[in-house]
Amino acid sequence: xEVKTDVKVQLKEAVEKAITxxxxxxxxxxxxxxxxxxxxxxxxxxxxxxxxxxxPVAFLLAKALKKxxxxxxxxxxxxxxxPFGISRAEAVGPYLNFFVDVAGYIESxxxxxxxxxxxxxxxxxxxTSVNPNKELHVGHLRNVVLGDAMARIYREAxxxxxxxxxxDDTGRQAADSIFAARHYGAVWDGIxxxxxxxxxxxxxxxxxLKDPEIKAALEPQIREVIHQLERxxxxxxxxKVVKAQLETCYALGVEYDLLVWESDIVGSGFLDKAMKIxxxxxxxxxxxxxxxxxxxxxxxxxxxxxxxxxxxxxxxSDGTATYTSKDIAQQFWxxxxxxxxxxxxxxxQPSEKYLFATHSNGKPHxxxxxxxxxxxxxxxxxxxxxVVKTSMAIAGYPNEYENSxxxxxxxxxxxxxxxxGRKGITVPMDQVMQEAKSRAxxxxxxRGILDDLKNPDKVTFQVGxxxxxxxxxxxxRTREIDFQWDAALSLVGDNAVYxxxxxxxxxxxxxxxxxxxxxxxxxxxxxxxNLELELVKEIARFPMILENTVRDNSPHHVAHYGLExxxxxxxxxxxxxxxxxxxxxxxxxxxPDGLQCARLAVVERMFKALERTLGVLGxxxxxxx
RNA sequence: GCACCCGUAGCUCAGUUGGAUAGAGCGUUGGCCUCCGAAGCCAAAGGUCACAGGUUCAAGUCCCGUCGGGUGCACCA
Numbered sequence: 001x002e003v004k005t006d007v008k009v010q011l012k013e014a015v016e017k018a019i020t021x022x023x024x025x026x027x028x029x030x031x032x033x034x035x036x037x038x039x040x041x042x043x044x045x046x047x048x049x050x051x052x053x054x055x056p057v058a059f060l061l062a063k064a065l066k067k068x069x070x071x072x073x074x075x076x077x078x079x080x081x082x083p084f085g086i087s088r089a090e091a092v093g094p095y096l097n098f099f100v101d102v103a104g105y106i107e108s109x110x111x112x113x114x115x116x117x118x119x120x121x122x123x124x125x126x127x128t129s130v131n132p133n134k135e136l137h138v139g140h141l142r143n144v145v146l147g148d149a150m151a152r153i154y155r156e157a158x159x160x161x162x163x164x165x166x167x168d169d170t171g172r173q174a175a176d177s178i179f180a181a182r183h184y185g186a187v188w189d190g191i192x193x194x195x196x197x198x199x200x201x202x203x204x205x206x207x208x209l210k211d212p213e214i215k216a217a218l219e220p221q222i223r224e225v226i227h228q229l230e231r232x233x234x235x236x237x238x239x240k241v242v243k244a245q246l247e248t249c250y251a252l253g254v255e256y257d258l259l260v261w262e263s264d265i266v267g268s269g270f271l272d273k274a275m276k277i278x279x280x281x282x283x284x285x286x287x288x289x290x291x292x293x294x295x296x297x298x299x300x301x302x303x304x305x306x307x308x309x310x311x312x313x314x315x316x317s318d319g320t321a322t323y324t325s326k327d328i329a330q331q332f333w334x335x336x337x338x339x340x341x342x343x344x345x346x347x348x349q350p351s352e353k354y355l356f357a358t359h360s361n362g363k364p365h366x367x368x369x370x371x372x373x374x375x376x377x378x379x380x381x382x383x384x385x386x387v388v389k390t391s392m393a394i395a396g397y398p399n400e401y402e403n404s405x406x407x408x409x410x411x412x413x414x415x416x417x418x419x420x421g422r423k424g425i426t427v428p429m430d431q432v433m434q435e436a437k438s439r440a441x442x443x444x445x446x447r448g449i450l451d452d453l454k455n456p457d458k459v460t461f462q463v464g465x466x467x468x469x470x471x472x473x474x475x476x477r478t479r480e481i482d483f484q485w486d487a488a489l490s491l492v493g494d495n496a497v498y499x500x501x502x503x504x505x506x507x508x509x510x511x512x513x514x515x516x517x518x519x520x521x522x523x524x525x526x527x528x529x530n531l532e533l534e535l536v537k538e539i540a541r542f543p544m545i546l547e548n549t550v551r552d553n554s555p556h557h558v559a560h561y562g563l564e565x566x567x568x569x570x571x572x573x574x575x576x577x578x579x580x581x582x583x584x585x586x587x588x589x590x591x592p593d594g595l596q597c598a599r600l601a602v603v604e605r606m607f608k609a610l611e612r613t614l615g616v617l618g619x620x621x622x623x624x625x
Numbered sequence: 626g627c628a629c630c631c632g633u634a635g636c637u638c639a640g641u642u643g644g645a646u647a648g649a650g651c652g653u654u655g656g657c658c659u660c661c662g663a664a665g666c667c668a669a670a671g672g673u674c675a676c677a678g679g680u681u682c683a684a685g686u687c688c689c690g691u692c693g694g695g696u697g698c699a700c701c702a
Contacts, residue, residue: 095644306627306628308626308698310698382629383629408630410631480630492650498664505662571665573665581660582661
């Protein structure tokens with residue numbers, strides 16, 4: 001039999017076709033101007049309404065044709081060519097509703113592997129990009145987890161994905177830390193994690209710099225370190241920090257394709273090329289007098305309303321570049337406008353995939369050349385990111401402008417307080433993960449099952465970190481998150497554990513069903529009913545969820561879908577008939593073999609859907625819990 | 626001051642880019658394991674979708690205004 005992916009897509013096409021014939025008839029009758037076909041939206045019907053899917057398109061037609069929507073819906077229902085899996089169409093008032101053919105529909109979904117075709121488009125996701133001078137803390141968590149989930153989702157949706165992590169190795173913060181180590185004569189003991197060790201020196205230095213005299217005395221020496229960094233003389237120092245930071249990311253299950261070193265971008269000549277391009281823009285100029293005399297500036301007033309001063313400096317009067325102009329050059333490079341960077345293998349990641357880094361002594365490689373660029377940066381950077389995006393348009397690349405995406409997210413506070421490394425209101429990410437695992441272990445121990453697990457370390461890791469990731473992903477990007485230990489690591493309710501538990505339960509059923517000799521190949525789908533249909537309809541929503549997630553660049557759609565699917569399965573599993581007896585059992589020898597096997601097929605498909613949903617969020621399904 | 630984001634149940638949040646009687650979790654109350662995993666399920670209670678106008682056959686969703694919360698407006702990095 002023919003198995004097609006999305007019934008809704010087919011319905012949409014069928015309705016569109018019916019409308020086209022209906023419209024052409026209307027036109028020939030009246031000889032009037034062609035009427036634009038309305039957009040057809042197929043939606044799920046409310047629970048208490050007849051049908052499984054429906055569309056309100058008759059309203060729009062009614063307006064265009066100046067006819068009654070009720071009669072139009074009825075007419076469409078009659079003329080519509082039903083796609084496979086749909087048994088009939090019916091007008092419910094002005095709505096046009098569809099009833100699925102239960103057996104055919106379920107089989108088509110259950111047997112569909114849901115392979116999403118390759119889009120032949122490349123998207124670069126840049127995330128993490130933490131200053132290489134201290135350990136990652138809880139404030140970075142949202143960035144890393146959001147970026148990683150988005151990368152996985154793009155990959156799932158058929159895009160080629162390149163994950164970049166930007167290393168600001170010439171910045172003030174890196175200089176501070178390296179200087180601090182020298183200044184205090186500190187020697188790394190080789191035991192403490194290197195980034196933590198360096199971070200402590202950084203904090204200590206900032207305590208001392210509060211004294212103006214000390215600051216004045218040390219400032220020239222720090223500047224000298226910056227110059228050393230710019231010349232690339234301290235690269236091995238920075239590499240040590242980056243490697244320590246990456247250990248944290250790996251522990252979270254996050255990997256990258258490429259580290260982009262700022263010093264390499266600076267040394268590439270991209271900046272000059274980018275500025276030459278912007279020279280041609282009417283928005284850019286070299287003021288000959290006034291506040292910005294001698295600078296190269298951009299007038300942002302046309303696209304960034306509300307700034308007190310719309311003039312943005314790209315090149316300072318001493319000729320050096322500002323951060324924004326470096327970002328612009330880098331964005332041009334990401335879209336493949338510039339060539340010339342070289343790359344080296346930097347390290348091997350836990351998955352055994354190489355991590356590359358830009359390097360002046362490297363070799364050419366097929367990085368960059370993206371069709372879409374997603375920069376994961378918090379919402380406080382909206383202005384500079386808008387300038388970066390707009391620069392693509394100014395430079396004459398409207399398509400690249402459209403595909404420059406600032407994945408902006410609101411900040412994370414810690415138990416109601418703003419995170420501040422200097423005030424000590426923060427927690428290192430390594431510690432957060434450790435705490436997450438130990439809470440998961442406590443929970444398992446409290447249930448008395450910790451000792452029964454074959455691999456307790458793995459399970460506590462999967463449960464603890466799953467919860468942590470989920471807490472960063474379940475809200476919309478624009479929402480502020482207050483990180484609270486109890487809520488983030490809670491193991492009840494609206495949480496990754498809920499989904500993991502449903503998956504574990506399904507897995508257990510599948511295992512026992514196989515032990516009982518059941519096999520989904522023997523499924524008789526005609527024996528299934530509305531209970532299975534509800535579950536399968538939920539499974540079928542996955543492609544649309546992915547689509548919405550890519551559209552909004554917000555993984556929270558996937559997180560909520562996971563909860564809904566798990567909830568749907570739990571409801572199915574617990575369903576009871578009027579006599580309070582479970583009527584959805586898979587393994588029940590009093591039932592026909594074909595029914596048991598069909599239910600097994602549905603549960604197997606549901607399990608795969610859950611695994612996949614959690615997978616794109618970077619959350620694993622424990623084999624036992 | 627100006628701009629952007631947010632305001633939905635007591636709390637934390639969804640709401641398929643304008644459709645049918647606004648949904649979850651936590652908390653509260655009551656029920657469900659001799660039955661494939663109770664980290665679960667079912668039920669009850671809880672709403673002027675901040676407020677006031679407008680557009681539309683149809684507004685939590687779009688537009689205008691007001692109020693409240695957050696963030697941003699450097700030749701810093």
